[in-house]
Amino acid sequence: MKGTRLFLVCLSFLVLLSTTSARSHEKVLRLEPCKRLVLFFHDILYEGHNAANATAAIVGAPEWANRTIPAGKSHFGDMVVFYDPITLDNNLHSPRVGYAQGFYIYDRKDVFTAWLGFTFVLNSTDYKGSINFAGADPLMEKTRDISVIGGTGDFFMTRGVATVSTDAFEGDVYFRLRLDIKLYECY
Numbered sequence: 001m002k003g004t005r006l007f008l009v010c011l012s013f014l015v016l017l018s019t020t021s022a023r024s025h026e027k028v029l030r031l032e033p034c035k036r037l038v039l040f041f042h043d044i045l046y047e048g049h050n051a052a053n054a055t056a057a058i059v060g061a062p063e064w065a066n067r068t069i070p071a072g073k074s075h076f077g078d079m080v081v082f083y084d085p086i087t088l089d090n091n092l093h094s095p096r097v098g099y100a101q102g103f104y105i106y107d108r109k110d111v112f113t114a115w116l117g118f119t120f121v122l123n124s125t126d127y128k129g130s131i132n133f134a135g136a137d138p139l140m141e142k143t144r145d146i147s148v149i150g151g152t153g154d155f156f157m158t159r160g161v162a163t164v165s166t167d168a169f170e171g172d173v174y175f176r177l178r179l180d181i182k183l184y185e186c187y
């Protein structure tokens with residue numbers, strides 16, 4: 001009898017637990033971002049002649065490639081380090097509001113796909129602080145979602161999702177990314 005009662009108590013506790021977690025999941029799906037920013041950053045890759053202008057460089061390449069020309073097979077194995085200016089609009093020459101600092105790795109042989117790990121360090125009249133991003137970037141798709149995994153300053157402990165799209169590109173040398181940053185945790 002005692003055993004049965006204990007069992008029932010445990011069971012109702014489990015039911016309660018699963019309904020609250022289902023409810024909080026629904027809540028997250030309905031959630032509006034607490035902060036939203038759209039920013040652009042500009043990546044100019046070193047290609048042998050543009051050392052003064054380049055904002056990014058291949059720092060590691062597979063044995064069969066080199067660090068001047070992106071590797072064949074969808075650039076597989078190349079690792080690029082960047083320090084890219086961030087602007088409010090899509091013009092490379094607009095005032096910069098900060099820098100995107102980090103790296104990307106091309107990690108698939110059969111299709112262009114990178115893995116991004118970088119920080120937006122913002123220093124403008126509107127925002128001071130940093131936002132950290134990480135995630136897979138299947139760059140042939142029109143939009144890609146990466147994770148916002150944290151932040152500092154105006155973005156203290158933030159979390160969210162950023163939708164990446166390639167706004168423009170010129171060969172392998174220049175590309176411009178648009179980042180639609182949706183933050184769901186703001187302090």
Ligand SMILES: *[C@@H]1O[C@H](CO)[C@@H](O)[C@H](O)[C@H]1NC(C)=O
Nearest residue numbers: 044050053054092170173174
């Ligand atoms: C730097 O590179 C970008 C992208 O290729 C180009 O638009 C720009 O004119 C270059 N600037 C200089 C000073 O070479």
Ligand SMILES: *[C@@H]1O[C@H](CO)[C@@H](O)[C@H](O)[C@H]1NC(C)=O
Nearest residue numbers: 048064065066067068069070
């Ligand atoms: C890098 O590789 C490319 C393509 O294979 C080749 O044309 C170029 O000469 C190489 N550059 C250097 C510095 O080895």
Ligand SMILES: *[C@@H]1O[C@H](CO)[C@@H](O)[C@H](O)[C@H]1NC(C)=O
Nearest residue numbers: 098121122123124125128129
């Ligand atoms: C931010 O900008 C101000 C004003 O231009 C400058 O004094 C300060 O050193 C900058 N901070 C960083 C972290 O770049």
